[in-house]
Amino acid sequence: EIRDLKDLAVNGAPPAFIEPLHVGRPNIGDREEFLRRVEAILDNQWLTNNGPMVQEFERRIAGYLGVKHCIAMCNGTIALEIAIRALGLEGEVIVPSWTFVATAHALYWQGITPIFADIDPATHNLDPAAVRRMITPRTSGIIGVHLWGRAAPVDELQAIADEHGLKLMFDAAHAFGSTYRRRSIGSFGACEVFSFHATKAFNTMEGGAVTTNDDELAEAMRLMRNFGFKGYDNVIHPGTNGKMIEVCAAMGLANLDALDAVLDANHRNHQEYRRALAEIPGITLLEYDPAERNSHHYVVLEIDEAFPVGRDLIIAALHAENILARKYFWPGCHGMQPYRGLFPHAGLLLPNTIAAAERVIVLPAGAAVSAAEVQAACDVVRVLALPP
Numbered sequence: 001e002i003r004d005l006k007d008l009a010v011n012g013a014p015p016a017f018i019e020p021l022h023v024g025r026p027n028i029g030d031r032e033e034f035l036r037r038v039e040a041i042l043d044n045q046w047l048t049n050n051g052p053m054v055q056e057f058e059r060r061i062a063g064y065l066g067v068k069h070c071i072a073m074c075n076g077t078i079a080l081e082i083a084i085r086a087l088g089l090e091g092e093v094i095v096p097s098w099t100f101v102a103t104a105h106a107l108y109w110q111g112i113t114p115i116f117a118d119i120d121p122a123t124h125n126l127d128p129a130a131v132r133r134m135i136t137p138r139t140s141g142i143i144g145v146h147l148w149g150r151a152a153p154v155d156e157l158q159a160i161a162d163e164h165g166l167k168l169m170f171d172a173a174h175a176f177g178s179t180y181r182r183r184s185i186g187s188f189g190a191c192e193v194f195s196f197h198a199t200k201a202f203n204t205m206e207g208g209a210v211t212t213n214d215d216e217l218a219e220a221m222r223l224m225r226n227f228g229f230k231g232y233d234n235v236i237h238p239g240t241n242g243k244m245i246e247v248c249a250a251m252g253l254a255n256l257d258a259l260d261a262v263l264d265a266n267h268r269n270h271q272e273y274r275r276a277l278a279e280i281p282g283i284t285l286l287e288y289d290p291a292e293r294n295s296h297h298y299v300v301l302e303i304d305e306a307f308p309v310g311r312d313l314i315i316a317a318l319h320a321e322n323i324l325a326r327k328y329f330w331p332g333c334h335g336m337q338p339y340r341g342l343f344p345h346a347g348l349l350l351p352n353t354i355a356a357a358e359r360v361i362v363l364p365a366g367a368a369v370s371a372a373e374v375q376a377a378c379d380v381v382r383v384l385a386l387p388p
């Protein structure tokens with residue numbers, strides 16, 4: 001039990017956990033259902049290329065999100081790339097720097113310059129006023145990110161896009177099952193892109209999807225996902241290989257059936273974290289709007305000056321206990337290669353991003369994390385806050 005500084009592994013005590021406690025432990029839904037589906041795939045001898053499992057998955061996801069089209073992909077990054085191409089983005093596209101680097105890379109990989117705009121420190125999402133400041137004659141679009149599953153300011157970004165004739169799409173990698181104004185994320189902007197990576201609340205091992213209500217855009221993305229083929233021997237579009245395989249769709253279908261249980265566990269853990277951390281000065285737990293749905297998959301702590309030790313020391317203390325807390329998405333995309341140095345005024349333009357990058361700790365979450373484990377992680381933080 002961790003009650004005092006001397007109980008900490010950084011101070012020589014044995015670590016709280018033998019096995020590491022991960023931030024992104026995959027949620028594994030109905031194992032029997034998954035294995036049954038894998039048997040069906042093997043019996044069927046149809047492993048990929050728009051097979052029956054992927055088609056069922058797309059129908060179920062579109063229904064779940066209340067959107068017309070779901071185009072399943074091999075991962076969220078390729079889904080972003082295909083959506084960006086299908087939308088015809090070019091030149092410069094405004095994105096937050098405070099996001100996973102895939103948002104920026106998906107643009108850069110296609111010769112488009114990501115232009116980083118600052119965030120609202122209260123929500124960690126794009127600040128519409130900052131977006132306006134970054135518009136130039138070369139700007140073709142905006143990619144909003146629903147960071148930590150909290151909706152970006154959709155209406156404000158849409159108004160800016162309309163005013164300036166820009167395309168708007170969303171990186172919804174964190175936001176499966178989240179809502180904006182009580183409507184499911186998935187049908188905002190021209191399209192929205194999900195990641196179903198193993199570490200996400202809802203996973204297909206690797207996987208992703210683009211969702212849209214736009215028939216033409218959906219058709220273009222279906223072609224691009226499969227080398228531009230329309231039927232046998234008939235290539236009518238440039239394309240790549242963005243297909244989801246049958247086994248991944250099977251995992252998704254089994255996990256979709258178990259999603260409510262995962263969300264309940266996440267919600268419980270988040271409340272447990274909130275309770276255990278409430279009295280500690282110098283830390284803030286990022287809250288989720290109770291009026292909106294959210295997976296509560298990210299437990300995001302912000303450390304401020306009132307806390308007696310720095311953020312990195314807290315992380316070091318947690319790691320010593322085998323609690324592998326993370327500082328996603330430090331230092332912000334603008335500080336990563338190849339973007340580092342391309343934006344010499346980042347310090348002036350991205351003060352809220354830089355502040356968030358120095359303050360954030362993401363703690364273990366997911367259905368595999370127990371109340372006792374939450375308590376242990378919180379005990380480490382509580383003890384570090386004690387006067388020496």
Ligand code: T4K
Nearest residue numbers: 022023024025026075076077100102103173195196197198
């Ligand atoms: N846009 C945004 C906003 C995103 O956050 C992401 C992905 C994307 C786009 C792109 O989508 P994808 O192309 O990935 O579909 C992870 C994920 O790889 C990535 O999907 C995710 N965002 C990003 C935020 O985090 P890491 O660096 O955390 O991976 P890693 O290997 O450190 O794993 C995290 C923890 O989970 C570790 O402690 C180990 C544990 N783990 C991981 C895996 C894969 C397991 O216990 N089992 C596992 O199978 O990147």
